[in-house]
Amino acid sequence: MILEIKELSKTYKTNRKKQLVLDSVSFHVDKGEIFSILGENGAGKTTLIKLMVNLLTPSKGKILYKNMEITTIGKDYYTEIGVVLEGNRNIYWYLSAYENILYFGRLMGLKEKEIRERGEELLKFFGLYEDKDKKVGNFSRGMQQKLSIIISLLHEPKILFLDEPTLGLDVVSKMDMIEKIKHLSKEEGVTVIITSHQMDVVEKVADRVMILGEGKIQFLDTVDKLINKYSGNKYLIRVERNLDDAEIKKYFDTVNVVRRENDITEIEVYIDSNRLINSFLGDMVKRNIYVTHISKSQDSLEDIMYKFLKLGSDSFEDV
Amino acid sequence: MKMFNIIKAELSKYMIEVKTYYPDHIVNMIVTYIFFAGFFLEFRNYAAVKDSYYIGFLYWFLAANIISEVSVSISFEKQVGTLEQLLLKPVSLEVICLIKTLTWLAITFIKVMVLFIVIKLTLPINIVFNIKIIPILIITLIGLLGFSLLLGGLTLRFTKTASFETILSYILLFFTGTIIDINSMPILFQIISKSLPLTQGILISQSLIDKQPVFFSQMFLLCINSFLYFIIGISFFRYIYNKSKVEGIWNEY
Numbered sequence: 001m002i003l004e005i006k007e008l009s010k011t012y013k014t015n016r017k018k019q020l021v022l023d024s025v026s027f028h029v030d031k032g033e034i035f036s037i038l039g040e041n042g043a044g045k046t047t048l049i050k051l052m053v054n055l056l057t058p059s060k061g062k063i064l065y066k067n068m069e070i071t072t073i074g075k076d077y078y079t080e081i082g083v084v085l086e087g088n089r090n091i092y093w094y095l096s097a098y099e100n101i102l103y104f105g106r107l108m109g110l111k112e113k114e115i116r117e118r119g120e121e122l123l124k125f126f127g128l129y130e131d132k133d134k135k136v137g138n139f140s141r142g143m144q145q146k147l148s149i150i151i152s153l154l155h156e157p158k159i160l161f162l163d164e165p166t167l168g169l170d171v172v173s174k175m176d177m178i179e180k181i182k183h184l185s186k187e188e189g190v191t192v193i194i195t196s197h198q199m200d201v202v203e204k205v206a207d208r209v210m211i212l213g214e215g216k217i218q219f220l221d222t223v224d225k226l227i228n229k230y231s232g233n234k235y236l237i238r239v240e241r242n243l244d245d246a247e248i249k250k251y252f253d254t255v256n257v258v259r260r261e262n263d264i265t266e267i268e269v270y271i272d273s274n275r276l277i278n279s280f281l282g283d284m285v286k287r288n289i290y291v292t293h294i295s296k297s298q299d300s301l302e303d304i305m306y307k308f309l310k311l312g313s314d315s316f317e318d319v
Numbered sequence: 320m321k322m323f324n325i326i327k328a329e330l331s332k333y334m335i336e337v338k339t340y341y342p343d344h345i346v347n348m349i350v351t352y353i354f355f356a357g358f359f360l361e362f363r364n365y366a367a368v369k370d371s372y373y374i375g376f377l378y379w380f381l382a383a384n385i386i387s388e389v390s391v392s393i394s395f396e397k398q399v400g401t402l403e404q405l406l407l408k409p410v411s412l413e414v415i416c417l418i419k420t421l422t423w424l425a426i427t428f429i430k431v432m433v434l435f436i437v438i439k440l441t442l443p444i445n446i447v448f449n450i451k452i453i454p455i456l457i458i459t460l461i462g463l464l465g466f467s468l469l470l471g472g473l474t475l476r477f478t479k480t481a482s483f484e485t486i487l488s489y490i491l492l493f494f495t496g497t498i499i500d501i502n503s504m505p506i507l508f509q510i511i512s513k514s515l516p517l518t519q520g521i522l523i524s525q526s527l528i529d530k531q532p533v534f535f536s537q538m539f540l541l542c543i544n545s546f547l548y549f550i551i552g553i554s555f556f557r558y559i560y561n562k563s564k565v566e567g568i569w570n571e572y
């Protein structure tokens with residue numbers, strides 16, 4: 001456990017209006033994991049990140065880094081973490097990539113030699129070495145994003161905070177970014193805390209996901225658990241016999257007959273328990289009915305998030 | 320060691336800025352030259368003017384250049400969106416801002432020196448200088464840095480404070496004895512004037528150049544004044560900083 005959040009609340013006050021964005025959330029982040037924070041626009045993801053990096057003061061609650069409150073660690077906390085905030089304005093556009101690296105590296109208190117060596121290593125790793133003397137204003141969005149991450153990694157932080165790092169990237173840059181983030185976590189042991197609206201990214205990188213909604217944690221577990229729990233497993237079955245509805249209903253509640261012709265029945269069923277499938281298949285075998293096709297398909301994480309956000313987690317209980 | 324790193328960071332970044340926007344700097348130098356030349360030529364015609372006439376103006380010029388530096392930097396960082404990255408570094412924002420200001424000051428100072436030499440070479444005027452002014456200038460600058468942080472705090476909160484700073488620089492021009500003699504002002508203005516960060520420094524420096532005695536009480540007042548401005552500036556800046564951390568307003572366009 002590298003980071004522990006205890007009963008954290010944040011209320012914004014604007015023009016005498018109060019808005020409770022985070023309502024007593026508690027969780028922890030393990031060392032070396034990729035922890036993803038999800039939730040719709042305005043759910044409080046950025047607010048939570050800013051609280052965790054001590055740019056915002058909590059209304060209530062505590063944040064502990066290695067069992068120490070981050071407010072007591074003070075400015076030294078920033079030698080332990082790297083942060084890339086939302087948007088592409090984390091770097092100076094009128095400076096070149098390398099000039100940015102030098103400037104921020106010096107502010108970090110690193111030695112010239114360290115900055116040069118680490119900077120070049122990271123530039124090569126992210127494939128920006130050739131462009132290091134170009135002005136950042138001329139960089140593509142993906143290149144700017146990579147440079148921001150390079151700069152946040154100069155001092156070899158233990159935790160890397162990334163707020164929407166893949167926003168606006170094309171497919172190739174996105175895949176590349178995913179790979180780099182995974183490498184950092186799995187090969188170099190960096191803990192990564194990431195927010196994203198892109199479910200394909202989350203599905204590929206995240207070890208655990210946390211869904212924020214209405215100021216509370218709506219879900220917190222692995223991606224697999226999220227998918228298994230909420231996807232409502234869907235099977236497509238084809239048998240060489242004309243089965244009528246009553247016969248099918250003996251086995252499954254939620255059925256969707258796709259096709260029924262020439263002694264072939266194709267059905268789509270939603271089930272949570274494999275037992276039902278087995279008893280169905282068992283009976284087919286006994287009755288000497290050929291099962292020519294059986295396949296399982298899952299909802300994508302994107303579908304799940306859509307349902308989750310649109311309908312709320314309660315609606316899943318019925319599935 | 321860390322300080323040295325930050326100075327190096329700011330200085331080399333500043334040099335790149337100069338290189339990138341060099342036409343601006345050339346124009347700025349020419350404007351300043353005209354400004355100074357006009358001032359000197361104007362006053363040269365009055366026989367009654369003392370040798371020290373120019374020093375208030377020099378103080379004011381340096382002050383006008385540095386009091387807004389913290390605000391200008393913060394306003395710029397806020398607009399390009401890098402302010403939060405500066406907050407995420409192991410040095411505090413006020414230290415970064417002070418170093419930015421000192422870097423800027425050093426460069427302005429060099430510019431002024433060059434200009435003075437050019438003015439001396441190109442114009443028929445006489446500039447009297449006394450080396451003892453240097454420590455007085457430094458003490459005065461400490462107060463001005465405090466003042467600069469105070470304005471920086473306001474910018475942290477309100478972003479657009481440039482017009483306010485222009486007004487302030489005129490107040491400094493008129494109420495610190497730069498061009499109007501303080502002792503001929505109404506008593507209320509005299510009190511306000513003497514508590515501004517520049518006035519004491521100018522008065523002492525004028526006495527030094529005119530070879531008049533400087534009293535201990537004057538020195539004491541200067542030190543107290545500068546010290547208070549510095550403390551007030553830092554405290555105010557801290558106060559606004561902590562308030563902003565609660566409200567979460569770092570980047571605004």
Ligand SMILES: Nc1ncnc2c1ncn2[C@@H]1O[C@H](COP(=O)(O)OP(=O)(O)OP(=O)(O)O)[C@@H](O)[C@H]1O
Pocket residue numbers: 012013014019021039040041042043044045046047048566567568
């Ligand atoms: N400085 C602030 N002052 C007042 N309200 C704020 C401030 N910052 C954010 N909010 C409000 O708090 C809520 C959460 O904002 P936040 O930026 O944390 O959401 P988010 O999950 O990051 O959204 P997005 O997906 O759009 O990035 C929003 O309703 C927002 O309007």
Ligand SMILES: [Mg+2]
Pocket residue numbers: 045046047086163
């Ligand atoms: Mg956000």
